[in-house]
Amino acid sequence: MSAVTAEHEHDEHHDHGPEKGLLRWIITTNHKDIGTLYLLFALAMFFVGGAMALVIRAELFEPGMQFVSPQFFNSMTTMHALVMVFGAVMPAFVGFANWQIPLMIGAPDMALPRMNNMSFWMLVGGILLLASTLFMEGGAPASGWTLYPPLVLQTGAALPFAIFAVHMLGISSIMGAINIIATIFNMRAPKMTLMKMPLFVWTWLITAFLLIAIMPVFAGAVTMLLTDRFFDTSFFNAAGGGDPVLYQHIFWFFGHPEVYVMILPTFGVASTIIPVFARKPLFGYSSMVYATAAIAFLSFIVWAHHMFTVGMPIAGELYFMYATMLIAIPTGVKIFNWTATMWQGSMTFETPMLFSIAFVVLFTLGGFTGLMMALAPVDFQYHDTYFIVAHFHYTLVPASIFILMAGGYFWLPKWTGNMYDEKLAKFHFWLSAISVNILFFPQHFLGLAGMPRRIPDYAVQFADWNMVSSIGAFIFGFSQLLFLYIVIKTIKGGTGEKVSDEVWEDAHKHGLEWTLPSPVPYHTFATPPEKIPTEHF
Amino acid sequence: MNADLERKNKKTVRALVFLVLMMFLFAVALIPLYDILCEITGINGKTKQDSAVLNYTIDTQREIIVEFITSLGAGTNLAFKADKYELKVHPGEVISMGFTASNKTDQRMTAKAVPSVTPGPSVSYVKNTECFCFDTQVFEAGETKHLKVQIVINPALPERYKRLTFGLTFLILLTK
Numbered sequence: 040m041s042a043v044t045a046e047h048e049h050d051e052h053h054d055h056g057p058e059k060g061l062l063r064w065i066i067t068t069n070h071k072d073i074g075t076l077y078l079l080f081a082l083a084m085f086f087v088g089g090a091m092a093l094v095i096r097a098e099l100f101e102p103g104m105q106f107v108s109p110q111f112f113n114s115m116t117t118m119h120a121l122v123m124v125f126g127a128v129m130p131a132f133v134g135f136a137n138w139q140i141p142l143m144i145g146a147p148d149m150a151l152p153r154m155n156n157m158s159f160w161m162l163v164g165g166i167l168l169l170a171s172t173l174f175m176e177g178g179a180p181a182s183g184w185t186l187y188p189p190l191v192l193q194t195g196a197a198l199p200f201a202i203f204a205v206h207m208l209g210i211s212s213i214m215g216a217i218n219i220i221a222t223i224f225n226m227r228a229p230k231m232t233l234m235k236m237p238l239f240v241w242t243w244l245i246t247a248f249l250l251i252a253i254m255p256v257f258a259g260a261v262t263m264l265l266t267d268r269f270f271d272t273s274f275f276n277a278a279g280g281g282d283p284v285l286y287q288h289i290f291w292f293f294g295h296p297e298v299y300v301m302i303l304p305t306f307g308v309a310s311t312i313i314p315v316f317a318r319k320p321l322f323g324y325s326s327m328v329y330a331t332a333a334i335a336f337l338s339f340i341v342w343a344h345h346m347f348t349v350g351m352p353i354a355g356e357l358y359f360m361y362a363t364m365l366i367a368i369p370t371g372v373k374i375f376n377w378t379a380t381m382w383q384g385s386m387t388f389e390t391p392m393l394f395s396i397a398f399v400v401l402f403t404l405g406g407f408t409g410l411m412m413a414l415a416p417v418d419f420q421y422h423d424t425y426f427i428v429a430h431f432h433y434t435l436v437p438a439s440i441f442i443l444m445a446g447g448y449f450w451l452p453k454w455t456g457n458m459y460d461e462k463l464a465k466f467h468f469w470l471s472a473i474s475v476n477i478l479f480f481p482q483h484f485l486g487l488a489g490m491p492r493r494i495p496d497y498a499v500q501f502a503d504w505n506m507v508s509s510i511g512a513f514i515f516g517f518s519q520l521l522f523l524y525i526v527i528k529t530i531k532g533g534t535g536e537k538v539s540d541e542v543w544e545d546a547h548k549h550g551l552e553w554t555l556p557s558p559v560p561y562h563t564f565a566t567p568p569e570k571i572p573t574e575h576f
Numbered sequence: 577m578n579a580d581l582e583r584k585n586k587k588t589v590r591a592l593v594f595l596v597l598m599m600f601l602f603a604v605a606l607i608p609l610y611d612i613l614c615e616i617t618g619i620n621g622k623t624k625q626d627s628a629v630l631n632y633t634i635d636t637q638r639e640i641i642v643e644f645i646t647s648l649g650a651g652t653n654l655a656f657k658a659d660k661y662e663l664k665v666h667p668g669e670v671i672s673m674g675f676t677a678s679n680k681t682d683q684r685m686t687a688k689a690v691p692s693v694t695p696g697p698s699v700s701y702v703k704n705t706e707c708f709c710f711d712t713q714v715f716e717a718g719e720t721k722h723l724k725v726q727i728v729i730n731p732a733l734p735e736r737y738k739r740l741t742f743g744l745t746f747l748i749l750l751t752k
């Protein structure tokens with residue numbers, strides 16, 4: 040997110056500065072440059088996906104058909120999800136990982152810098168391929184991001200392109216994950232044992248293993264869709280002895296861990312920010328690590344809670360119900376640990392902390408609605424209604440997205456050496472925190488009243504809350520332009536105030552990155568640091 | 577980058593690429609695993625072809641209603657219905673039901689029917705001794721066929737089942 044200063048360093052080891060001109064960004068293998076690319080790309084996609092969401096909310100502002108055709112509406116729900124998941128949230132966290140993991144563990148760069156460059160450009164290619172389907176005959180995929188057959192097989196010319204896009208995004212994620220694991224395993228500073236790593240590094244290590252385990256499975260599933268459509272196989276075709284429900288099983292074996300791919304790094308960033316502003320060590324460091332690992336393990340054995348209504352035997356429903364409810368335990372451990380970290384701390388409320396506190400509160404809310412839906416008997420009522428839409432948006436927007444904003448405000452001064460405008464940033468926070476609730480809270484009511492998801496029109500009794508939700512959506516969407524403005528302004532010099540090396544008071548006790556100069560030089564930790572801040576782990 | 581680190585990185589990458597390949601194979605292996613699991617547990621409600629000789633004693637004390645429903649897959653242009661919507665039967669007796677299917681197109685059509693019993697867990701008690709759904713059916717243009725199904729309900733069917741639904745879905749394979 041920062042323009043790294045292009046000046047050469049003339050100290051005893053002869054560092055090369057970045058290439059001059061545009062080519063720097065294409066051929067770079069520097070983890071900071073690639074981190075910046077990932078973050079900027081994610082920010083751009085956040086606005087693209089957001090624009091699609093506003094098309095959806097504009098259409099739903101009133102009952103009846105207003106602006107778009109039902110087919111295009113369904114393309115929007117599908118593309119909004121795919122762009123936000125694969126284009127915004129995941130790349131943004133990979134961007135943080137690229138910037139922060141080497142700084143946090145005292146490594147000079149990522150373990151495989153060339154592959155790092157390749158995985159970024161593969162992501163761009165994948166997303167462009169996906170976006171190109173919008174202009175194809177028959178329109179973009181409109182079956183929902185889950186791409187369930189047989190519906191998805193009715194997609195027009197776009198189907199093979201969407202599937203190859205998914206392949207490219209998958210390969211990009213797998214390469215990124217391999218890189219992160221290799222970096223963490225092989226390049227830590229000598230004194231940094233696994234249990235002394237910052238929690239952000241831990242959560243990413245576990246997330247990377249999740250990605251390696253699930254992305255090949257998803258690639259396999261969509262490849263079978265491709266052969267069903269073009270090569271007369273019958274994996275998911277009942278006429279040829281296949282079963283469409285099998286796709287749902289394979290998809291959710293990928294899909295459930297995938298949602299944790301988006302939330303575990305969120306937990307990591309929150310665990311990094313909260314102790315700094317509470318001026319206390321993170322409460323229960325090792326329990327945080329074990330809770331993350333427990334959540335990752337459980338994510339593999341709960342997939343069919345997405346499919347309670349397909350007609351499972353009662354034993355299956357009970358198993359998936361109880362297994363799902365188990366996830367509340369390690370998640371609860373985390374919520375209590377963050378609360379205990381703040382307890383009796385000397386808290387200050389700078390923007391990163393505000394976003395983090397909002398995350399703790401609103402993520403808990405999203406977690407509770409998740410527990411409600413874990414109950415198999417009641418899920419039959421909530422299934423595929425706006426209740427599930429409200430649930431997962433609470434776990435993604437005021438959780439993952441808010442923490443991405445928090446991380447942006449938290450590290451941007453370190454990366455650029457410039458302070459952001461605190462007053463504007465606080466205004467951005469309050470606008471976002473209020474409007475996100477206007478946007479998503481009424482969707483709970485709509486869902487409980489029975490409004491189905493993925494429809495462009497609805498019965499008139501849902502009109503009022505839909506209007507409220509749409510108003511919230513537009514406030515939330517346009518508030519993010521303020522974020523864009525603040526980020527650009529900070530990169531260009533910010534408030535003019537020069538930030539100190541540790542940026543935040545006593546931050547050097549919390550992580551290696553705060554011991555480096557601000558802005559962070561182009562090359563760091565050419566020799567691994569002797570001392571690591573241990574008191575806070 | 578020193579040689580030692582390079583060696584360690586190579587080792588890590590090799591192990592992780594191996595893991596990626598294993599997971600891809602796992603996804604492929606899920607296909608047969610799923611079929612085996614469904615066959616053992618009868619989860620997906622599909623009946624199997626059973627031997628035509630079944631020696632059940634007919635339980636005349638008990639009456640069960642069997643409904644017959646028909647449906648069509650996407651693009652399957654057939655008129656397809658059962659001769660009767662439901663039958664009152666005793667467990668153990670041989671139940672025969674006729675179906676009529678006619679090709680509404682002017683092309684030859686190959687289609688196959690897929691059976692399904694609900695509630696799902698009762699499927700292991702429903703013995704399908706004869707069914708046109710065991711084979712693919714070829715319809716000449718405009719042809720009408722009378723098709724037959726024979727099922728026997730195992731008298732061991734738990735008491736709580738009073739009404740079963742036997743569904744058949746015709747799905748088009750090819751037109752030529």
